[in-house]
Amino acid sequence: MRKALWYIVGVVFILSTLAFAADKPASTVKANPVKTNVIKAARMHATGKVVEISGESIKIERTVKGDIENMEFALDKPSAGISVNDSVKIDYTEKDGKLVASRVAKVTFKKKEVKPPEAKSASGKK
Numbered sequence: 001m002r003k004a005l006w007y008i009v010g011v012v013f014i015l016s017t018l019a020f021a022a023d024k025p026a027s028t029v030k031a032n033p034v035k036t037n038v039i040k041a042a043r044m045h046a047t048g049k050v051v052e053i054s055g056e057s058i059k060i061e062r063t064v065k066g067d068i069e070n071m072e073f074a075l076d077k078p079s080a081g082i083s084v085n086d087s088v089k090i091d092y093t094e095k096d097g098k099l100v101a102s103r104v105a106k107v108t109f110k111k112k113e114v115k116p117p118e119a120k121s122a123s124g125k126k
Contacts, residue, residue, distance in 0.1 A: 041093040041094065041095065042093065042094075043091055043092070043093055043102070044091070044092055044093070044094075045089060045090060045091045045092070046060065046062055046071055046089070046090050046092065047062060047087070047088070047089045047090075047107060048060035048061050048062030048063075048071070048087070048088065048090075049061050049062070049085060049086070049087055049088075050082060050083065050084050050085060050086050050087075050088055051070065051084065052084065053079075053082060053083070053084060055075070055078045056074060056075055056078075057072060057073060057074050057075060058072070058073050058075060058079070058082070058088075058090070058101060058104065059071070059072045059073075060073075060088065060090065071099065072099065073090055073092055073099045073100065073101035074098050074099065074100050074101065075100075075101050075104070076100060076101065076102055079104040081106070082104060082106065086106055087106065087107045087108075087109065088104055088105060088106055088107060089104075089105050089107050090103070090104050090105075091103040
């Protein structure tokens with residue numbers, strides 16, 4: 001009688017396990033669409049003196065580690081108030097192998113104040 005009771009409890013356990021497994025959905029995790037990583041173009045900047053300017057492009061001359069380098073940029077929109085020999089700072093990105101200027105701004109360099117050295121006595125003692 002004891003063995004029969006254990007067999008009945010085992011069968012009930014197995015059937016209840018199957019019944020609970022059948023009620024649950026296959027997966028509770030919702031599948032999200034594939035996320036794509038948008039790669040932003042790096043924004044760079046250059047500072048130099050304007051050599052040539054037109055409505056579509058600007059060419060500057062800048063000094064890098066003692067070497068003079070010419071750079072040419074395509075303009076998104078024409079820049080007003082910029083002329084040849086102005087010092088400018090250009091924010092740009094690289095698109096399709098071309099440098100495209102998004103912002104062109106004049107730069108005014110501040111002059112440092114030089115204080116005259118104080119006169120010291122000849123003996124060096126006060």
